[in-house]
Amino acid sequence: MSAAGRRLIAMLVALRPAWRYLSVALGLLAAAILVIVMLGNDRRSFALQVQTHGMTIEFLGALARPWPLDEAILCLRRPRQSGAAEPGSDQAFCDSRLYDEKRLTSAIVEWPDGVAIGITHLAGGPGMEIDILPRVDGGEATRLRIEGVEVPVHSRLVIPADSWDVIGEIPFSGLITLGGAVESSVGDHLIAGRFEAREAPAFRRSPVAVTEGTFFTGDVVRLSGPGRLDRVTTGFMTPTHGDEKGNGFEVIAYSGLGDSALEIARPGVAPSIIRPSWSDRALHDPVVLGATALLAFLLASVEVFRGIAGLWHWCRRL
Numbered sequence: 001m002s003a004a005g006r007r008l009i010a011m012l013v014a015l016r017p018a019w020r021y022l023s024v025a026l027g028l029l030a031a032a033i034l035v036i037v038m039l040g041n042d043r044r045s046f047a048l049q050v051q052t053h054g055m056t057i058e059f060l061g062a063l064a065r066p067w068p069l070d071e072a073i074l075c076l077r078r079p080r081q082s083g084a085a086e087p088g089s090d091q092a093f094c095d096s097r098l099y100d101e102k103r104l105t106s107a108i109v110e111w112p113d114g115v116a117i118g119i120t121h122l123a124g125g126p127g128m129e130i131d132i133l134p135r136v137d138g139g140e141a142t143r144l145r146i147e148g149v150e151v152p153v154h155s156r157l158v159i160p161a162d163s164w165d166v167i168g169e170i171p172f173s174g175l176i177t178l179g180g181a182v183e184s185s186v187g188d189h190l191i192a193g194r195f196e197a198r199e200a201p202a203f204r205r206s207p208v209a210v211t212e213g214t215f216f217t218g219d220v221v222r223l224s225g226p227g228r229l230d231r232v233t234t235g236f237m238t239p240t241h242g243d244e245k246g247n248g249f250e251v252i253a254y255s256g257l258g259d260s261a262l263e264i265a266r267p268g269v270a271p272s273i274i275r276p277s278w279s280d281r282a283l284h285d286p287v288v289l290g291a292t293a294l295l296a297f298l299l300a301s302v303e304v305f306r307g308i309a310g311l312w313h314w315c316r317r318l
Contacts, residue, residue, distance in 0.1 A: 053248040054188020061173035071163040075099035075156040114142035127161040178221040220265040230258035
């Protein structure tokens, strides 16, 4: 053996008592990483991609841009029903017993915070049908004006299919529910979709994808959380084209980082709450994976050096 080799082995033997302490230190570091992963954090976001026949939006947040409508029909709800319906081609848009009709061209619709709408796009229907909904808590509805006209609750805005094709993507920001109960006769159920959950641990600012999944036909999807801002999503709706005309419309939505979870309601079962677990973080976070691999390498190296030092010490005693 060369002199350099003997000096290296002599150094390993001299440091032999320290190898045990180094092993303990690395083990404690691995335990600390595991604790951090298991504790998790309350900062996560969700990305949703859904094909659906309907959704509801309660507008909230400054990221919702105005909707430029090339053509639309505004059905203003009357205080009470009057007379019999008048025959005509406009029956598909506004029932004259319930609504006063106003045609809109090149209109800009701005949705104030607090306004709630229900959107449906039925196979073979006239396009996007938007119902102005009352507040869920029963309070006074936020005032809505379109083209200088005050729009009461239970009014309807119809965007013909051709007009929606011209508009393309329609943005929104607020509290959303994707799909409706399949037991209802509205036909606003969700068709299919997928989601991705991202988390930003305390030791890193940028979020990483930690879990993903799919939605099934009939699911009703919404975000849950302790505060309204935790449940705000921003995104856009886009019409389907060609052979997919009867397949509702597509929704792309993103939530900001917050203490949120994904709630999925399915017929006949209790709602499922989707929140990333410690195992999701351990299996998908590249920082955790890299740190684990490095610790495993260091622990293996320590054990190898301890073995070499021990073997040399044993040989010297022979």
